[in-house]
Amino acid sequence: MVLHGLFLGLPLAALDIRTLPQQIVNGLLNGSIYALIALGYTMVYGILKLINFAHGEVFMLGAYTSLFVSWAFGFTPNATVEPQTQVWYLLVMIVASMTVSGLAGVLIERFAYRPLRNQPRIASLITAIGMSMLLQYGGQLFLPNSPPPNIDAMINPYRGNVNITLVKSNENLVAAMKSAEQTKLTADSAWDAQKKLEENSFYPSAKGQALQDAAQKADRDYIEAQGKYNNSGVSILMPVGRIITTVVTFILMGVLSYLILFTKRGRAMRAVSHDFDSAALMGINVNSIVTFTFILGSTLAGAAAMMDATLYQPGLQINTFFGLLPGVKAFVAAVIGGIGNVPGAVVGGLLMGVIESLVGWAGYTSWQDAAAFVVLIVVLLVRPNGLFGSTAAEKV
Amino acid sequence: MLTIDHIDVYYGAIQALRGVSLNVNQGEIVAIIGSNGAGKSTLLRTISGLLKPRTGTIQFQDKTISGVPADQIVKLGISHSPEGRRIFTNMTVSENLLLGAYIRKDAEIEKDLEKVLLRFPRLRERIKQSSGTLSGGEQQMLAIGRALMSRPSLLLLDEPSLGLAPNLVTEIFSIVNDVNKDGTTVLIVEQNAHRALEVAHRAYVIETGSIVIEGSGKELLEDSRVKEAYLGG
Numbered sequence A: 001m002v003l004h005g006l007f008l009g010l011p012l013a014a015l016d017i018r019t020l021p022q023q024i025v026n027g028l029l030n031g032s033i034y035a036l037i038a039l040g041y042t043m044v045y046g047i048l049k050l051i052n053f054a055h056g057e058v059f060m061l062g063a064y065t066s067l068f069v070s071w072a073f074g075f076t077p078n079a080t081v082e083p084q085t086q087v088w089y090l091l092v093m094i095v096a097s098m099t100v101s102g103l104a105g106v107l108i109e110r111f112a113y114r115p116l117r118n119q120p121r122i123a124s125l126i127t128a129i130g131m132s133m134l135l136q137y138g139g140q141l142f143l144p145n146s147p148p149p150n151i152d153a154m155i156n157p158y159r160g161n162v163n164i165t166l167v168k169s170n171e172n173l174v175a176a177m178k179s180a181e182q183t184k185l186t187a188d189s190a191w192d193a194q195k196k197l198e199e200n201s202f203y204p205s206a207k208g209q210a211l212q213d214a215a216q217k218a219d220r221d222y223i224e225a226q227g228k229y230n231n232s233g234v235s236i237l238m239p240v241g242r243i244i245t246t247v248v249t250f251i252l253m254g255v256l257s258y259l260i261l262f263t264k265r266g267r268a269m270r271a272v273s274h275d276f277d278s279a280a281l282m283g284i285n286v287n288s289i290v291t292f293t294f295i296l297g298s299t300l301a302g303a304a305a306m307m308d309a310t311l312y313q314p315g316l317q318i319n320t321f322f323g324l325l326p327g328v329k330a331f332v333a334a335v336i337g338g339i340g341n342v343p344g345a346v347v348g349g350l351l352m353g354v355i356e357s358l359v360g361w362a363g364y365t366s367w368q369d370a371a372a373f374v375v376l377i378v379v380l381l382v383r384p385n386g387l388f389g390s391t392a393a394e395k396v
Numbered sequence B: 001m002l003t004i005d006h007i008d009v010y011y012g013a014i015q016a017l018r019g020v021s022l023n024v025n026q027g028e029i030v031a032i033i034g035s036n037g038a039g040k041s042t043l044l045r046t047i048s049g050l051l052k053p054r055t056g057t058i059q060f061q062d063k064t065i066s067g068v069p070a071d072q073i074v075k076l077g078i079s080h081s082p083e084g085r086r087i088f089t090n091m092t093v094s095e096n097l098l099l100g101a102y103i104r105k106d107a108e109i110e111k112d113l114e115k116v117l118l119r120f121p122r123l124r125e126r127i128k129q130s131s132g133t134l135s136g137g138e139q140q141m142l143a144i145g146r147a148l149m150s151r152p153s154l155l156l157l158d159e160p161s162l163g164l165a166p167n168l169v170t171e172i173f174s175i176v177n178d179v180n181k182d183g184t185t186v187l188i189v190e191q192n193a194h195r196a197l198e199v200a201h202r203a204y205v206i207e208t209g210s211i212v213i214e215g216s217g218k219e220l221l222e223d224s225r226v227k228e229a230y231l232g233g
Helices: A017-048 A055-072 A087-116 A121-142 A172-197 A206-231 A240-262 A264-274 A276-281 A286-312 A324-337 A342-361 A365-382 B040-047 B070-076 B093-100 B109-119 B121-125 B136-148 B166-181 B193-199 B217-222 B224-230
Strands: A161-167 A234-239 B002-011 B014-024 B029-033 B055-060 B078-081 B154-158 B185-190 B202-207 B210-216
Touching (some): A017 A234, A017 A240, A017 A264, A017 A324, A017 A342, A055 A087, A055 A286, A055 A324, A087 A121, A161 A240, A172 A206, A240 A264, A240 A286, A240 A342, A264 A276, A264 A286, A264 B093, A324 A365, A342 A365, B014 B029, B014 B055, B029 B040, B029 B166, B040 B078, B040 B154, B040 B185, B070 B078, B078 B136, B093 B109, B109 B121, B109 B136, B109 B166, B136 B166, B166 B193, B193 B224, B202 B217, B202 B224, B217 B224
Parallel strands (some): B029 B185, B029 B202, B078 B154
Antiparallel strands (some): B002 B055
């Protein structure tokens, strides 16, 4: 089934409904990376009421760490022998990325935000933007940036695909395809035989010309019949690397939710996010909780960066602006979900991935990056606190 | 037990406390009364470490605690139920109470939770409820219960009767009395001078940042200056 229509006066490309399941799955896989980054934004906002604009750069540092580890394992651009990958290489990469990102997050908080803790919030906000730019531009002094390096796609041992058939292809079309194939073979051999006879003549004879045309037509008919058969089914193709990325993302999010909701430290985090003074009166060391929050958010960004650059989009080029767009989109995802709200960040991230996918599906691939902001504006107009933001009045 | 010696406390350039000295003995209920803005809450916030005195010292059980951060002071045995209750409205009643016991690692937290719930049966009914949905009186009970969960030797109560119906005020003060009888020293700040002076062993009157009158609860109830200014003539 093919739909035609208009969206905001823009003509929609032919929407092929059979590719929709694939697009939604792509969106969810894509969105899980956004969700992982969005968690860092939302947790830091929950505690400090600060948008940590340098979070995207923490992500970028994680990607560079993975790159350096991959080089250390011999996956350098000018390696003469292609090295063999091992699964534990990936574990080392993700742990290293999480460590470096976590450390970067802690240092940024300690030296850029903490001295401004008791100043008006706008001071921290501007510092956050400044820190982000410092790392984007200053990073070029220290990090290989031009030409942009990438992690060798061969370090990813999971290069296969999983194919899920949702609707089987129509078996009634098999006969048509088979007969088309037969016609094609007959026409091909007839033309081949004639070709041999006319080997020495410069122009094909009228008979030869007719046989050639018939063979070409039979070829086209066969391809068409084949396409009809294939398109009568619906299936989803998922690269194994992306599945692993999504599964790891959900595990990390589960661990985080457990930590926040059911542990003593998680309770302390929620207490600090509600009221610094009251939390201190409970004996909670507010500074150590803030540090812990930065560690959590930043290590998740580090994990996301490693998976993004090796498993999710193997071979993606890395530069100091690597975190800019994912960071901004994840920030939007956090706002859509209701900033400060952990499940909201996850849902916002997944939603963002799906929306981008659908915009591409509708034929507006070049609008994909803008879609995030259109959604942001709509959500802020309709629900200024985000989808999961609380608007309930509290009794005093 | 608690000795405050000539402390000056500032908010930026504004002086909130001027040479305040007072002491609290083991087992007492001491009340601090005064009007809005006199510096009562500032005094409690300074004791619990949320503010630092610029000059003067605070000693608790022979240790100087002025300048010690708030989260360390709780561990010494001072628990502060702040003005406006400041409970964690984003959490349930039981989570609030467990946060009160945050500094403790002993096995008796459950037992103390049970004690608090016996003292405040209303909280037991609402134990799984989000604390933001409690009534004002219940929130005050939760704030006091939470403060008791750290097993303090000195309990600081800031305006526990604020905004409550008269029967609830009576209930709160009788609980304060009970808590004190069970061995906890109480320093209470109140605008409701009459009630506070009735339960207090000793009391101080604070005006614009300085202590102006001190005496036993009974003496102050009969003091003409206190009567005129705080007890409605």
